[in-house]
Structures are given as C-alpha cells and as structure tokens.
Amino acid sequence: MEGADDDGMRLGQLGERVGPAVRLLRNELTSRIAQAYARFGLHSGASSAMALIEANPGCAQADLARELALDKSVVVVIVADLEGKGFVTRTRSPTDRRRNSLALTEEGRRVVTAMFTAAAAVEQPIEAALSAEERATLIRLVRRAHAALVEPAP
Amino acid sequence: MEGADDDGMRLGQLGERVGPAVRLLRNELTSRIAQAYARFGLHSGASSAMALIEANPGCAQADLARELALDKSVVVVIVADLEGKGFVTRTRSPTDRRRNSLALTEEGRRVVTAMFTAAAAVEQPIEAALSAEERATLIRLVRRAHAALVEPAP
DNA sequence: TATTGTTATACTCTATAACTATA
DNA sequence: TATAGTTATAGAGTATAACAATA
Numbered sequence: 001m002e003g004a005d006d007d008g009m010r011l012g013q014l015g016e017r018v019g020p021a022v023r024l025l026r027n028e029l030t031s032r033i034a035q036a037y038a039r040f041g042l043h044s045g046a047s048s049a050m051a052l053i054e055a056n057p058g059c060a061q062a063d064l065a066r067e068l069a070l071d072k073s074v075v076v077v078i079v080a081d082l083e084g085k086g087f088v089t090r091t092r093s094p095t096d097r098r099r100n101s102l103a104l105t106e107e108g109r110r111v112v113t114a115m116f117t118a119a120a121a122v123e124q125p126i127e128a129a130l131s132a133e134e135r136a137t138l139i140r141l142v143r144r145a146h147a148a149l150v151e152p153a154p
Numbered sequence: 155m156e157g158a159d160d161d162g163m164r165l166g167q168l169g170e171r172v173g174p175a176v177r178l179l180r181n182e183l184t185s186r187i188a189q190a191y192a193r194f195g196l197h198s199g200a201s202s203a204m205a206l207i208e209a210n211p212g213c214a215q216a217d218l219a220r221e222l223a224l225d226k227s228v229v230v231v232i233v234a235d236l237e238g239k240g241f242v243t244r245t246r247s248p249t250d251r252r253r254n255s256l257a258l259t260e261e262g263r264r265v266v267t268a269m270f271t272a273a274a275a276v277e278q279p280i281e282a283a284l285s286a287e288e289r290a291t292l293i294r295l296v297r298r299a300h301a302a303l304v305e306p307a308p
Numbered sequence: 309t310a311t312t313g314t315t316a317t318a319c320t321c322t323a324t325a326a327c328t329a330t331a
Numbered sequence: 332t333a334t335a336g337t338t339a340t341a342g343a344g345t346a347t348a349a350c351a352a353t354a
Contacts, residue, residue, distance in 0.1 A: 009221050012209025013270045018277050019183045020202050021293050024223055025300040026180040027345085029173045032303065034320085044321075048174050055166025062335055067163050069178055071323055076337060098330045098335040116167045123172055129302030134295060139175050141284065141292040146179040148283030149186065181322085188343085198344075216312060225346055230314060252312040252353045 018145065029122065036118040040111065042085075043078045045070060047119065050112035053088060053102045060099040087111055172299065183276065190272040194265065196239075197232045199224060201273065204266035207242060207256045214253040241265055 014020050034044060049064050056063065061079055065072045079102065082088035087108030093099040104112065127135060168174050188198060203218050210217065215233055219226040233256065236242040241262030247253040258266065281289060 009206065009213065009217060010209035012205045013266070014202055014205040014209070015293075017270070017273055018179075018280060018289070018293060018296075019187060019273060020222075021296045021300070022176060022180050022183060025172075025296050025303075026176050027223055028300055028303045029176060030321095031346095033173060048168055051166045051168040052163065055164035055168070059163070060335070063163060068174075069181055070321095072336070073324085073338080074322060080337090096331070096335085100336070112167070116171070119171055119173060125302045126172060126299045129298060130295065135172070137291065138295040138299060139169075139172055141288060141295070142172075142175045142179050144283060145280045145292060146175070146182055148279045149179075149182045184344095185323095214312075224344095226313070227315080227347085228345060234314090250312085250354070254313070 022142075032122045033119060036122050037115060040115060042115075043081060045074065045078050046082060047112060047115040049075070049078050050082065050087065050104060050108060051116065054104050054109065054112055057103045058093075058101050060093070060102065062099070064102075082108070176296075186276045187273060190276050191269060194269060196269075197235060199228065199232050200236060201266060201269040203229070203232050204236065204241065204258060204262060205270065208258050208263065208266055211257045212247075212255050214247070214256065216253070218256075236262070 030044075037044065037047070040046070045068060048068055052064055052067055053059060061075045062072060064070070064079070065075045068075070079088060079090065079100070083090050087105055089103050089105060090100045091103075093101045130138065184198070191198065191201070194200070199222060202222055206218055206221055207213060215229045216226060218224070218233070219229045222229070233242060233244065233254070237244050241259055243257050243259060244254045245257075247255045284292065
C-alpha cells in the first residue's frame with residue numbers, strides 16, 4: 001500500500017520526520033515500563049539513576065542530572081527516595097563538600113538488576129523483531145541524533 | 155574511552171537498553187519543537203493531526219487517535235481548537251453520523267506546511283550529522299520497534 | 309452491545325524559581 | 332561569582348471515567 005501504514009492511513013509529511021516516530025515509540029515504551037516497574041514502587045527514572053551510580057560509584061547528583069538530561073530538582077527526589085529505601089548511600093564528598101557522593105548498597109545492586117531484567121522483558125518484542133545488529137544500530141543512531149541536537153556541529 | 159560517553163560517565167547497563175536512549179532524544183526534540191511551534195499557539199499534537207487530515211481527507215477523530223496513539227479525549231481538544239481557528243472543518247459523516255468528517259481549509263494547508271518547515275529546521279542538526287540513508291534507517295527502525303511492541307509477533 | 313465524540317478530572321513527568329551552603 | 336543540593340510550585344502531555352448519540 002503506497003504511502004499508507006498498517007491502519008490504512010497515509011502518513012503524508014508525518015512519515016518524513018524523526019520527531020513523531022520517536023514520540024510513538026517513547027510513549028509505548030513508557031507505559032509498558034511503568035507497568036513493569038509498578039511492583040518496585042519507585043520513580044520512573046530510578047533504574048537509570050541506579051545504573052549510573054553502579055557504573056560510576058562516587059558520582060554526584062549533578063552528574064546524574066547532566067547524563068539523564070533531568071533537572072537537578074528531579075534528581076533530588078529520586079535519590080532521596082532511593083536512600084530512604086536503603087538502595088543508595090549519600091555521603092558528603094570530603095574534597096568538595098557541596099557534592100553528595102553516591103553509591104549503591106548491596107540491596108540496591110539486587111534491585112537495579114531486577115529492574116533491568118524487567119526492562120529487558122518489555123523490550124523483548126523489539127529484540128525479536130530486529131536482528132542484534134539492527135537493534136545496536138537503532139540505539140547508536142538514536143544516541144547520535146540526540147548528540148547532534150545537544151552539541152552544536154563542530 | 156571504553157564504556158564512557160562524552161561526559162566521561164560510564165553508562166553501564168543503561169547503554170544496552172532502547173528505552174533510555176529514546177527518552178533522551180524524545181525529550182530534546184519535544185522542548186525544541188515546543189519553542190519552534192510557540193508562535194502558532196497550537197497544541198503540540200496539532201501539526202501531526204493536520205498532516206494526517208491533509209493526507210486522509212474525510213477521516214474521523216477516532217482515526218487520528220489510533221494513528222497518533224492518543225486518547226480520543228485529547229484529539230477532541232486538538233481538533234476543536236483547529237476548527238475554531240479556521241484550519242479544519244468538521245462535518246457529520248452522512249454514512250455514519252457518529253463520525254466527524256475532517257478536512258483542512260486553505261489556511262490550514264498553509265499553516266501545516268509552515269509548521270513542518272519549522273520542524274525540519276529543528277531536526278536540521280540531525281540531518282547534518284547523519285547521512286540521508288542513516289536518517290531513513292533511523293526512522294524505519296524506530297517505526298519497526300514501535301510496531302513490534304504494539305502488534306504481537308505473528 | 310460497541311463505537312464516536314464530548315466533558316470533566318486527575319495523574320505523571322519535568323522545569324522554574326528561590327533558597328542555603330560551599331567553592 | 333558559580334556550582335551543588337534542596338524545596339515548593341507550575342506547566343505540559345496524556346489518561347480515565349462517565350455520558351449522549353448512533354450503529
């Protein structure tokens with residue numbers, strides 16, 4: 001069907017833009033991840049924050065904010081909740097007492113692994129439909145497109 | 155830098171998932187599109203709705219809701235605003251009087267073209283950083299990933 | 309009984325503003 | 332003067348629930 005998608009609707013100018021396609025995928029992933037994460041009772045950004053803390057022990061909240069493109073006020077809420085639940089420790093950095101030095105607890109490590117297992121299950125249909133190489137290409141192109149927007153071309 | 159991105163932070167498990175990467179790109183595009191669309195004074199979904207109506211004259215609001223993955227209550231608000239501004243006409247379908255038959259006005263056609271020109275300018279850095287083929291691949295893979303989530307594997 | 313459109317309401321995500329402490 | 336963290340507030344985007352009209 002020329003110019004039409006599965007519903008029989010033509011996309012017109014819509015089919016040529018990155019934004020609308022990305023919005024569709026993002027919305028679908030968001031609602032499914034929210035369901036999958038419901039039993040953890042955590043903010044939606046908590047798993048990403050924990051993954052970064054795990055990979056960068058001693059990092060500060062401002063580092064998370066930059067990496068996740070979230071306002072620092074959002075990161076405060078996420079990290080405070082994680083600390084309250086015993087998944088993350090916050091200690092003042094001795095070298096720069098403005099910064100909170102973050103680390104995962106043992107239980108935090110268990111929880112972040114469980115969350116990423118749940119996330120992998122949500123994305124399983126994508127892995128089934130795309131080859132391993134296509135999936136890697138998807139992630140790479142999405143990250144390059146993001147970088148192109150954020151960093152002005154050299 | 156092995157396992158680290160431009161900020162020098164390691165992504166850990168984060169780098170292997172589609173969701174977080176898509177979220178970053180989507181957020182960045184959303185805020186830039188919102189700025190670019192501000193002068194039109196329309197809902198963010200208005201340009202997509204108009205593009206679909208242009209490509210599918212006579213379609214109904216429920217068709218837009220399905221195609222854009224928006225609740226019908228959201229589409230009502232968008233279309234009502236577009237009608238009030240003289241960009242879209244709503245007429246009861248004679249064959250099924252539950253449905254609103256939608257069409258773009260002349261001015262609506264001008265506006266949707268202007269909005270997509272603005273959207274193209276927002277996405278220009280992506281087009282500069284990716285080859286034409288890579289950009290087409292990006293859109294295609296994103297749409298396939300979305301389809302894989304929505305439609306259960308055959 | 310199911311679908312279309314409508315209205316009112318509420319929730320999630322994220323940002324802004326103002327502040328304190330530290331550099 | 333700038334950065335890190337905190338708190339309170341506000342906005343955008345989207346969904347849910349209930350309803351009338353029509354199929």
